[in-house]
Amino acid sequence: MPSANPALDEVMGRLASLRQHERDGRRSPHKPLLVLLALGRLANEGSSIVPWSVAEERLADLIAEFGPPSGTGRAQSAAYPFTRLRRDGVWTLDKDVPDDRVSPLRTGVTGHLEGSLERLLREHPALVSSAARSLVDAHFPSTIAPDVLLAVGLDPELVDDDAGGAPLPKSERRRSHTWPAAVLEAWDRQCAFCGFDGQAGGVPVGLEAAHIRWFKLDGPDSLDNGLALCSLHHKLFDRGMLGLDDDLAIVVSQRFSARTAHGRAIYDLHGQRLSPRPGTTLPAEKHVVWHREQVFHGSPLVV
Known part of the structure; x- marks a missing residue:
């Protein structure tokens, strides 16, 4: 059911595509972590721009800390979401580079949230908290969700205070109360x-x-x-x-x-x-x- 906030509905609807967080039983929170990193930068710096030089370190740290164990190299693990998130319509790179390849990214490539999405978030700052809370709740258990928010530069208590409205669409599966x-x-x-x-x-x-x-x-x-x-x-x-x-x-x-x-x-x-x-x-x-x-x-x- 649509909420009374069309901007909230649009933001949440576009982020819903990121709920494909698991394949063949493996966790894959890489894209949500990149979006959360961009939201943290938007909240703190006024822009969601993430240079690859930053993503190669910070996004790689986030994936290593909160993603599943992996033998993939740090830079390579960050390159996957940094290039592939473009397909979800919420992320843009300033250069047309191939998917997954690290070397082209090191030529000074930057990424940021898609323009119309970022404008909505700037016009409605409370949506940053709503989006961050919905993303972290959709992909991580409540025990570590605050740790993820802190790691991307967001205060969990402020996010809880500011967040509101419709969450990301959920499946029909419901927790047992007993x-x-x-x-x-x-x-x-x-x-x-x-x-x-x-x-x-x-x-x-x-x-x-x-x-x-x-x-x-x-x-x-x-x-x-x-x-x-x-x-x-x-x-x-x-x-x-x-x-x-x-x-x-x-x-x-x-x-x-x-x-x-x-x-x-x-x-x-x-x-x-x-x-x-x-x-x-x-x-x-x-x-x-x-x-x-x-x-x-x-x-x-x-x-």
């Missing part, structure tokens, strides 16, 4: 990794139901795709700093580092096997493998 409580109950209302079981008035506090395969990437609301995790370990799991191996032992990434005793306690999780109560549905192998291939970053600690 799944979170069922997951927490199955794991005895305690973190499956550290055992945290804080409550206030009999209600769990700081404990969350985590999808192993993200719901936004076709992860089901089933008990074999859920873990009860404290807020910290949920975030580290979704950021790919924690994972599970084939024996359902916790794996800590070598990319994670800490100096204090509290932070270094994460290292102690490495190698600990999940120990649920008898009868609890264990994570399905297919979901664990998906997380390992699409979310976990780096190599496991060597002990």
